[in-house]
Amino acid sequence: MLLLKVDVYVARGVCRVVLNGELDMETIAQLQEVVGKVGEHTLEVDLSGVSFVDSTGLKSLLDINNDWRQKGGRMLILRPQPDVAEVMQLVGLDRLLAQNTAPAGEER
Amino acid sequence: MRRCLECAKKEPGRPCVDCKYFIQQGPLRRVLSPPVRVLLEDEHGKQYPAHILVFNTTGFGLETEAPVPGRYVIRLQESLWVEVAGVPFRGKNNVRLFDIICVHRRQGTASRLNSDEYQLLAGSAGELVQEITRHLPEHLQDLVREKLLAEVEKSELINALRVGKVMKYEGGRFRYLSGQADLDLPMEEAEKLMRQATRQAEHRREVIISADGQKVFDLHGVPFDYRSGGLLAFDITEVIEKERRMHRQEMQAYRDAIAAVTGGRLYLANGKEMEKVVSEGAELAKGEVRQTHDLPEARRAIREALPALDSRKRHAIALCLSEALTNTLKHAGGGCWQARQSGDAVRIIVRDRGPGIKTSELARATLMQHYSTKNSMGCGFTLMLYYADYLYLNTAPSGTALALDFGIGPADRLKQYQ
Structure with a gap:
């Protein structure tokens, strides 16, 4: 069984990485590998299909964000599920959330 | 100064060691018996053997062929060496006074020996090392002495070394050499240690508790050859007890502090308390x-x-x-977990056999949000x-156990009986 599915969509200078599954010590490498190949200015990580993120997963999101900012780019986290959003808020990562994020299921 | 020249002519047999004109008299003047063998090294690296006959904190009376005047370095230990300069017209024959110009230590330099260094030469540790090495073949003496002093220096128990016993081991038998004769050693263990040390031709150290559990000994085995060696034994019972007491006090202070900042929710349990915590209730x-x-698998199992x-x-x-569990993977190569139900609480228990969390890091590791030793x-x-x-x-050097209680509210309990 695949624990994390990573899909990449690129359009108009924006790379959207859509995750499905769980993000933890076991699966962060998959995300890091995909993100390592992204060259676009803006990176969007869609968490709507992620049912579980722990502190190791959050740390890897934070690292990716720091990386992107250092390169002068922009990274946004989209549509976390409520449990995940709560954990993000607890560790202060909600600042990475896209403002006015469209609710899960609705495409831009 | 002229006295020495005259003395050399008139009384060539009179020893300088006891002469008050040779080295300053005072409470810190020590005659070494037997003399300590050292090497003087000049700036070109040429070495001259020497014996320290007498010394105080500012100078050495040496028996040596090294030319005077002249500047030399004496290495007393790996991280301790002394620069000396020979004083002309002081002493006679091959016995000369050398002023201490500079003492180099790992922590810095000084113009005289400090009390520890003085003790090292004059006090028990130096004497013990002397005793042991005196019986060695000449070519081994320096090597063994150096190793031994380095060992003694490494051991943080240097202050506890006052009480000790030195024995010589030869072909399965021990002979008392010096030190505290009535120190009752576990001889069986001592012999095992000496056998290992002589067989492997290397220094062995072991801390051994006496059969009745009342005493703790720090035993050092120093091989001379394949069948003989020296045994140094120190009674460190008091030191251990002191350390334990300090550790207990420290733990209590941490316990109070952590309980205070977490509103009493995080409790540092001792081993006995933890055994109770992990066995209460029924296993789920x-x-x-x-x-x-294994992480996602564990989450699936607990949800089910x-x-x-x-x-x-x-x-x-x-x-x-x-x-x-992620913590156990990062710090201990893994661990095991258990879920138990006891009354109104679900208790999650995670244990590992890792190196434990150091007391000094405990508060930071548990309370600071962004503290992590493992990135x-x-x-x-x-x-x-x-x-x-x-x-x-x-948490202990043998492993860490963590138990987490989750209260089950009335609503949860109703659901359980549905």
Whole structure:
């Protein structure tokens, strides 16, 4: 069984990485590998299909964000599920959330 | 000064060591018996053997062929060497006074020996080392002495070395050499140590508790050849007891501090208390984590074991289990977990056999949000503190145990009986 599915969509200078599954010590490498190949200015990580993120997963999101900012780019986290959003808020990562994020299921 | 020249002519047989004109008389003047063998090294690296006959904190009376005047370095230990300069017209024959110009230590330099260094030469440690090396073949003496002094220096118990016993081991028999004769050693253990030391031709050290459990000995075995060696034994019972007492006090202080900042929710349990905590109630599920792919498996198992809880609580419990297990993977190569139910609480227990959390890092590791020794965000404990109602932590060099209690509210309990 695949624990994390990573899909990449690129359009108009924006790379959207859509995750499905769980993000933890076991699966962060998959995300890091995909993100390592992204060259676009803006990176969007869609968490709507992620049912579980722990502190190791959050740390890897934070690292990716720091990386992107250092390169002068922009990274946004989209549509976390409520449990995940709560954990993000607890560790202060909600600042990475896209403002006015469209609710899960609705495409831009 | 002229006295020495005259003395050399008139009384060539009179020893300089006891002469008050040779080296300053005073309470810190020490005659070494037997003399300590050292090497003088000049700036070109040429070495002259010498014996320290007498010394105080500012000078040495040496028996040596080294030319005077002249500047030399004496290496007393790996990280301790002394620059000396020969004083002309002081002493006679081959006995000369050398002023200490500079003492180099790992921590810096000084113009005289400090009390520890003085003790090293004059006090028990130096004497013990002398005793042992005196019986050695000449070509081995320096080597063994150097090794031994380095060992003694490394041992943080240098202050406890006052009490000791030195024995010579030869072909299975011990002979008392010096020190505290009535020190009652576990001879069987001592012989085993000496056998290992002589067979492997290397210094062996072991801390041994006496058969009645009343005394703790620090035993050093120093091989001379394949069948003989020296045994140094120190009674460190008091030192150990002192350390234990300090550790207990320290733990109590940490316990109080941590309880205070967490509102009493994080409790540092001792081994006995922890045994009780991990055995209360009935087991719901258990598992083991050795690799990262065991993590999602553990979360699945715990969710399945708690079908009646609402999804938010199940998520919280799975998250905390995941955090605790991730810690065991990062710091201890894995661990095992258990879920138990006791009354109104689900208790998650995670144990590992890692090196434990150092007392000095305990507060930071558990309470600071971004502290981590292993490069993660370090907020795992923060999350556990947020979601769990009570946390019990026991950590020792043999491993760490963490128990997390999650209260089950009345609504959860109703669901359970549905």
